[in-house]
Amino acid sequence: MRATTSHHLPIPSMPGALPLLGHMPQLRRQPLEFVRSLRAHGDVVRFRLGPRAAYAVNSPVLIRQLLVTEAAADAPVPRRGPVRPVFHPSRIRQYAATMCELAEARVDSWRHGAEILLDQELFSLSLATVTKVLFSGHAGQRLAEDIRRTVPVLLEGLGRRALTPVSALDRLPTPMNLRFKRALRTLQEAVRHTIAEYRADPAGGLESGDLLSMLLTARDEATGAGLSDEQVYDEVLTMLIAGTETTAGALSWACHLLSRNHDAQRRFQRELDEALGRRDVRHVSHETLQELAFQQRVIAETLRLYPSTWTLTRRPTNDVEFAGHRIPAGATVLFSIYALQRDPELFAHPEQFDPDRWLPESTPGIPWDAYIPFGSGLRGCAGEQFARAEMAAFLSVIFSRCSVQPVPGRPAHLVTRLMPMPSAMPLIVRRRPRSDRRW
Numbered sequence: 001m002r003a004t005t006s007h008h009l010p011i012p013s014m015p016g017a018l019p020l021l022g023h024m025p026q027l028r029r030q031p032l033e034f035v036r037s038l039r040a041h042g043d044v045v046r047f048r049l050g051p052r053a054a055y056a057v058n059s060p061v062l063i064r065q066l067l068v069t070e071a072a073a074d075a076p077v078p079r080r081g082p083v084r085p086v087f088h089p090s091r092i093r094q095y096a097a098t099m100c101e102l103a104e105a106r107v108d109s110w111r112h113g114a115e116i117l118l119d120q121e122l123f124s125l126s127l128a129t130v131t132k133v134l135f136s137g138h139a140g141q142r143l144a145e146d147i148r149r150t151v152p153v154l155l156e157g158l159g160r161r162a163l164t165p166v167s168a169l170d171r172l173p174t175p176m177n178l179r180f181k182r183a184l185r186t187l188q189e190a191v192r193h194t195i196a197e198y199r200a201d202p203a204g205g206l207e208s209g210d211l212l213s214m215l216l217t218a219r220d221e222a223t224g225a226g227l228s229d230e231q232v233y234d235e236v237l238t239m240l241i242a243g244t245e246t247t248a249g250a251l252s253w254a255c256h257l258l259s260r261n262h263d264a265q266r267r268f269q270r271e272l273d274e275a276l277g278r279r280d281v282r283h284v285s286h287e288t289l290q291e292l293a294f295q296q297r298v299i300a301e302t303l304r305l306y307p308s309t310w311t312l313t314r315r316p317t318n319d320v321e322f323a324g325h326r327i328p329a330g331a332t333v334l335f336s337i338y339a340l341q342r343d344p345e346l347f348a349h350p351e352q353f354d355p356d357r358w359l360p361e362s363t364p365g366i367p368w369d370a371y372i373p374f375g376s377g378l379r380g381c382a383g384e385q386f387a388r389a390e391m392a393a394f395l396s397v398i399f400s401r402c403s404v405q406p407v408p409g410r411p412a413h414l415v416t417r418l419m420p421m422p423s424a425m426p427l428i429v430r431r432r433p434r435s436d437r438r439w
């Protein structure tokens with residue numbers, strides 16, 4: 001960590017703090033507006049979470065400094081070791097085939113012309129996918145049902161807590177807190193039980209090569225020590241929380257944007273038709289799907305407008321210096337990928353969905369550190385390639401088989417929970433006649 005100098009620039013304060021509450025009411029009521037308003041007050045801004053001072057870093061260069069250069073500030077002991085093989089490219093290729101199969105079965109269940117609640121469908125599909133590919137051993141099948149029941153409750157509870165950083169409120173015996181606690185206990189017991197089954201039945205568990213088996217057999221290279229059951233549980237929970245709403249949200253927004261941009265939807269379908277010919281998506285390689293240039297631009301633009309987090313925080317263990325300002329050890333430092341990627345100084349017409357801003361000839365106009373949907377540095381997204389494979393598979397399956405239209409008068413809007421999620425998103429799904437598919 002760099003030593004700090006003794007002369008520091010004063011840090012501007014965000015106006016509008018209330019006694020005791022600070023900026024909490026704004027942050028709760030209009031979180032997206034609040035995080036987007038910070039930049040106008042400086043690259044580093046002080047604000048208040050209740051009585052405590054917190055700091056926001058707002059420029060791409062400083063956010064990068066926070067994530068990469070100063071990452072040691074509060075990086076947890078890098079715990080990616082045991083998880084890394086799960087995301088090896090050879091594994092991702094295998095998962096991609098499963099993702100396509102699951103998506104095809106789901107899309108085939110949609111009735112032509114029906115109004116489908118796409119956000120719900122894609123959430124349940126994403127959860128089923130993570131569960132299936134990460135816990136594929138026999139013993140993992142029962143766990144799947146508990147995951148399906150508990151993870152939505154946990155995500156909902158975590159979302160509420162993210163907006164209420166006063167931990168005493170979480171301990172009140174309200175019906176929601178009780179539901180949250182019950183779900184957490186159920187999942188914990190189910191994972192413990194599955195761990196015991198994996199150990200007892202190696203053929204159906206430990207040798208399945210899935211995430212759980214990898215975690216259970218992982219050994220520290222230096223000490224030879226394995227993970228405790230508690231550590232395994234933490235890894236499983238992190239994966240379920242970090243890997244479902246994120247991808248489901250991004251996919252829902254991509255469908256929403258394409259439903260409202262007829263031209264982009266047609267271009268995407270043309271690209272798919274040319275790449276697939278008469279084949280189903282599951283018969284096309286993972287690499288081919290990743291090379292569909294227009295699809296990649298649609299995904300990039302969706303993740304710019306709707307990254308899966310609206311704020312993230314770090315808590316440096318030492319004093320750190322940002323552009324001549326000193327932030328004290330232990331303070332909450334906040335940054336917002338959402339605000340960054342909609343900053344009009346960094347992106348022309350930032351509110352507009354324009355996949356072509358990602359054409360190779362256009363990207364030199366975008367500062368390279370202005371776009372970080374998967375974060376950066378030591379704590380960047382472990383599942384980026386998994387998520388990219390999932391998005392490519394689902395979108396290819398949906399748009400090769402269907403066209404998607406908005407339901408008049410019922411546009412989805414952003415709801416801020418743990419992540420900026422869509423509200424109910426009804427879309428009309430029509431099966432594409434074969435003649436439309438140009439083969």
Ligand code: HEM
Binds near residue numbers: 250373380
């Ligand atoms: C569109 C989909 C996704 C997006 C945009 C996304 C984004 C992110 C971001 C921004 C972070 C960094 C958080 C920070 O800096 O504090 C992160 C962390 C992480 N992500 Fe993802 N993610 C996605 C999907 C996934 C999937 C599918 C998985 C796993 C299957 C996953 C697993 C993780 C894990 C394990 C972490 C680290 C959490 C930690 O260290 O506390 N993510 N993700």
